[in-house]
Amino acid sequence: MHKWGVAISKLRGFMGFIDEPFDEEKVADYHAILALFEEASDYDLSHFKIPPEKMKPKVISSRRASYSGAPGHVRYSDNKNCDAGYFRAQMSGLANQVTLISGAIAPTPKPKSTDSQKPPSVSNTFNYHGSNVVYDSPHSSIAQNIGLESEQLRKIITELKQFSATPNLSADNRTQINIDIGTIELQTSSAHPNPSIIKASLESAKAIAENAAGTVLGAGMVFAIKNYLGIP
Numbered sequence: 001m002h003k004w005g006v007a008i009s010k011l012r013g014f015m016g017f018i019d020e021p022f023d024e025e026k027v028a029d030y031h032a033i034l035a036l037f038e039e040a041s042d043y044d045l046s047h048f049k050i051p052p053e054k055m056k057p058k059v060i061s062s063r064r065a066s067y068s069g070a071p072g073h074v075r076y077s078d079n080k081n082c083d084a085g086y087f088r089a090q091m092s093g094l095a096n097q098v099t100l101i102s103g104a105i106a107p108t109p110k111p112k113s114t115d116s117q118k119p120p121s122v123s124n125t126f127n128y129h130g131s132n133v134v135y136d137s138p139h140s141s142i143a144q145n146i147g148l149e150s151e152q153l154r155k156i157i158t159e160l161k162q163f164s165a166t167p168n169l170s171a172d173n174r175t176q177i178n179i180d181i182g183t184i185e186l187q188t189s190s191a192h193p194n195p196s197i198i199k200a201s202l203e204s205a206k207a208i209a210e211n212a213a214g215t216v217l218g219a220g221m222v223f224a225i226k227n228y229l230g231i232p
Contacts, residue, residue, distance in 0.1 A: 003040035022087040048094040055080035089179050096197050163221050173208045180205045
């Protein structure tokens with residue numbers, strides 16, 4: 001459990017201070033932490049890595065072609081960056097998976113052991129910089145303001161699935177929406193659902209819907225999610 005505790009501490013610190021842009025150096029740091037979890041648990045966590053094709057140069061400036069016929073140009077950064085939404089989704093997915101794995105590898109206390117004999121517990125709480133999202137232990141209680149079995153949440157999931165099929169969404173946003181839907185459904189079907197993870201996924205979906213608020217369905221999704229989360 002020592003290596004696992006070190007990995008958790010590093011991920012907690014990383015999520016507490018990470019900020020955009022998510023460049024190659026930050027992605028390398030994230031992958032190093034992910035490798036620590038794999039080494040400590042023998043679990044394959046490659047699904048949460050940032051693949052090379054997601055690292056792209058950032059547009060620094062651009063100029064349209066002039067009426068006189070001078071060609072336009074686009075200037076790109078020398079280093080590559082990962083899309084912020086995709087990076088957050090992968091990092092949030094890793095934090096979610098870590099809480100699930102923690103319950104599976106936690107040592108079973110010996111019968112009649114005294115407090116001095118019990119192994120030290122490891123906190124699985126992850127505070128994400130710039131957000132009020134907290135990733136609690138899978139054994140945490142369900143917050144009263146999140147009705148996991150409510151008809152309202154089930155309706156939002158159904159509408160999110162319809163929204164993900166709209167043709168005006170980019171491939172990245174469609175992928176992210178589907179990740180959010182899968183995360184919510186995984187949590188609601190879990191024996192130990194985490195309201196904070198559900199809230200984070202809804203906020204991620206809301207951000208994408210806000211970019212598509214010009215559509216009736218996008219505007220409706222923003223209203224439904226804000227109403228559910230109690231956001232004015």
